[in-house]
Amino acid sequence: MNACIYPGSFDPITNGHIDIICRARNIFPKVYVGVLNNTAKRNLFSVEERVEMIRRATGGMDGVEAVSFEGLLVDLMERLSCRIIIRGLRTGADLELEQQLSVINRQLLPGAETVALLAKPETYFISSSAVRELIEFHADISGYVPREVADMINGGIKNENL
Template structure:
């Protein structure tokens, strides 16, 4: 199947993100993980560090390419000649938000489809926000992030 884009801040990448990437990698010939450089959002890790973390966490998956981007997701889709967006859903709230984005992206770039993958029960509760809060209090996050990035988190920026 064609290429897809899995966009996100990945601040930091979690086991939930990694599960979605691995599953998308089975379905699509190429999965572009788009690490968003959102200047209006204050991230814990720089975009360069987040790209490095995603690359480390996905090193075992052959058909993954990690790219950073800013601006509109549809502009990245155009650049990569992709028309499928992958999104992970944990809750009904996620579904409502992603439905809005799917409609807008479809209007901005005709032919764009959003494919939602449901979170597995073992990763359903994991979020980057929760991981960042745990990190702020120097708590152990090894249950929530890929092992490959633990040393990168410990080193900080």
């Protein structure tokens, strides 16, 4: 097990996401953070901005690489020679969804496994959607996102969308 992938939209990346990345990196020597470019979904930040946020927030972490992708996660996993999916779980609803996705991913890519990491009590309530709402109302997001991400957002990234 050389590498794992932690997929998501990360719109924006939060302290909860960073916690999962750090913990995954303690288990695996290489962690790909897969930023989904879902054109059917209206994101606050472009895929390039989200990748840059992740790069800045994980800049001091060896073995962490942000990559963008479209389409199926298993296609990216094949390109990266990766068979392990990391998922952070906050609630029972997250568990149910991830169980279903795990079965589908194994059917599409034999040998694919999902490793679930439980959110810590201090971050389980943080979600990207809640942070987006705080951004929309110009509220302080510094307690919910890495400093580098707050600096990017407060520095004017995508202010025209707010």
